[in-house]
Amino acid sequence: MKHNKKKKMRVLLVSFICWLTVVTVHGQDTLQVSLQQADSLLMVRNLSLIASRYEVDMADARKVQEKLFTNPELSTEWSLHNPSSGKWFDVGANGQKIIQLEKVFRIAGQRKASVRLAEEEKKLTQWQYYELARSLKYELHVSYYRYYFLNNAVTNIASRLALLRNLISIYEEQYAKGNISLQELTRLKSVYFEINNQVNETRTELVRLEQSLQLLLADDRPVRPAPAATESMLGVMPTATLPDLVTRSLENRPEIQAAKSIGNQRALQYALERKNGIPNLTAGGVYDQAGSYVNNYTALQVGLQIPLFNRNQGRIQEARLGVAQSQVLRQSKQQEVTREVESAWKIFQLLDAQYKAVGTDFEAQLELLSKGLVSNYSKNNLSLLEFTDMFESYNSSIIELNQLKADLTKSYEELNYAVGEDLQR
Incomplete structure (x- = not known):
């Protein structure tokens, strides 16, 4: 008699665990909010x-x-060939190069x-x-x-x-x-x-x-x-x-x-x-080594567009x-x-x-x-x-x-x- 009761309890316990497992899996597969x-x-x-x-x-x-x-704009001009000396890329002390820096304001x-x-x-x-x-x-x-x-x-x-x-x-x-x-x-x-x-x-x-x-x-x-x-x-x-x-x-x-x-x-x-x-102002500076009326020429540049046609x-x-x-x-x-x-x-x-x-x-x-x-x-x-x-x-x-x-x-x-x-x- 006691053996049968224990057997029934085991069956109920196993059934409960199986039910709990099913509920848990179902809960994991469903988002309830x-x-x-x-x-x-x-x-x-x-x-x-x-x-x-x-x-x-x-x-x-x-x-x-x-x-x-x-951003300011930097540009440079280098001598490609000097016909007087016959040198290519003559940019040394006796050569020619121009460096120019501009910025728009x-x-x-x-x-x-x-x-x-x-x-x-x-x-x-x-x-x-x-x-x-x-x-x-x-x-x-x-x-x-x-x-x-x-x-x-x-x-x-x-x-x-x-x-x-x-x-x-x-x-x-x-x-x-x-x-x-x-x-x-x-x-x-x-x-x-x-x-x-x-x-x-x-x-x-x-x-x-x-x-x-x-x-x-x-x-x-x-x-x-x-x-x-x-x-x-x-x-x-x-x-x-x-x-x-x-x-x-x-x-x-x-x-x-x-x-x-x-x-x-x-x-x-x-x-x-x-x-x-209203036009923007362009300002900058230029350095010319030997291409101007004097060597090592420096100058200040200022530019302004004239609003004559397009305003x-x-x-x-x-x-x-x-x-x-x-x-x-x-x-x-x-x-x-x-x-x-x-x-x-x-x-x-x-x-x-x-x-x-x-x-x-x-x-x-x-x-x-x-x-x-x-x-x-x-x-x-x-x-x-x-x-x-x-x-x-x-x-x-x-x-x-x-x-x-x-x-x-x-x-x-x-x-x-x-x-x-x-x-x-």
């Missing part, structure tokens, strides 16, 4: 963001380049203007990086929430489908014995087929959502949302008013800041082109038009952002009202309805028509309810995206 963890991984892993950060660094390098002064402040323009270009690349990060975060949140809710629907329905599959197996045996009609069996199979098709369509979307999460987080493992208080945000309206949200969007949106930066760049470019219309008129006019264009584009972007906020606000209100009309306890009511549904039908407490109608209603409602939750969270994320910040609710 909370939304906050997913946000952190997005910022450090996403390849598009990494590439965009290089753009910021490249803009910083261009700023460094604009700060540099122009930008006397109208072009260097300072170029540096300021490079600084503004760097700001633009930073705002573009922020906008890309914001767009990817929106995509991550929408995929994350939708996967959570649709997977929840599939999980809830799968157990009921298994019960129905077992019931169909029993009825197939009874039909073979002639105890039930073909109509009853076919009706049950039709219900199973219809609900199973809905589940498979949802699973197909889950595959696409999983692929999206993997790409966003740059991970080869399947990504799974961690169980969390995901549904606590449902049915809660933002406290801010629509005019307040519009005002905040015009202050927060990276696209608005980028439009401002483009306007600043155009103004700086206009100022630079006007300065470029950079075309580029100045182009830059002036660019300033006017940037102002129009900025106004257009402000109108676009305002409309986006208004649209996102209205859609969120509609979906929020729809969710509240259904009731937060609707899912619990469906769960209560589903309990004992199959057993009651098996006991003839329900007719075939009543059973199939209730079964179809339950499963379809579960899918539609979770889709509504996914749509509601998406609309909230769209409102966050439109405003340019995470709203406090």
